[in-house]
Amino acid sequence: MAKADIKKGPWTPEEDIILVSYIQKHGPGKWRSIPANTGLMRCSKSCRLRWTNYLRPGIKHGNFTPQEEELIIHLQSVLGNKWAAIASYLPQRTDNDVKNHWNTHMKKKMKRYQAAISSYSASSSAGNACHELASTCFNTGSGNSNASSTHSTLPISNPSTLKYASSTENISRLLEGWGRPSQDQDVRCQSITRFANSSTISSTPVCFMENQSKVDLPESYHPASIEELKSLQFFEGSSRIYWEESSSEPNFGGSQSVPGGSDGQNRLDDQHPPLTMLESWLADEDV
């Protein structure tokens, strides 16, 4: 493809479908072959980025919880601006998402926090003041990331308000349980989504997620930090993190076994909707 032919700018639903179709067939990787084999007028990098940051199954956008923010702050202080490494501890987040969230929300909060700290420490003893301030700065006010998230706050039950972004988000959602876990990162997360009503996908699918994650901690982590992490509730709803105490690798392959036992419900990895459903659905939801 000639350089001049390479398209830039936002991805269209049609391009997304082509990309997802190809990856579903051939798996992620071999990015170079995608433009050549699909006719997509995008460079290989762009394809990879679109997949890893947006279309990949199991991605959650917006709505960073206070726990996630705490973890990001902690990891940022330990690892620096290693967003890919930080994101690997947040299985549903991409490095781009974490980076954006840090730059747009948390930097400001940190400034507020530090400003408050300096004025507080001048007037009172530190100790509890720090916790008080932290919760003030991160859990309230602009800490309400719900309000700023265009994705998460969409009233999905009202299709007329849907934007394109929600379409790709739902592509990811629909593909959950299909994709093999990403191997280019340390993230080893498998989300098992059950659609309570799998026959219709135009309305909000009712889904329950359970995440099975193995988190490789940096050596700099001391046991207290691990306990801290264990106590964190990363995901909303019924999602849980399962920690592997043994050295055996979890089974991320085709047939899933959720730690804690099977409940006999149908799983999406057995019955994820065929792509044609996605295509027609997306076509209806034209922007």
Added chain:
DNA sequence: AATCAAAGCAACCGCCATTGG
């Protein structure tokens, strides 16, 4: 209703590391 500024985020760019011939 129109305009402007600020905020948010998807996507691009450039550099670096890795891999394979």
Added chain:
DNA sequence: TCCAATGGCGGTTGCTTTGAT
């Protein structure tokens, strides 16, 4: 060992949306 191709990452840009006036 060298070199080109490829993939990954962090920084940055610029478009879109939102809120204020």
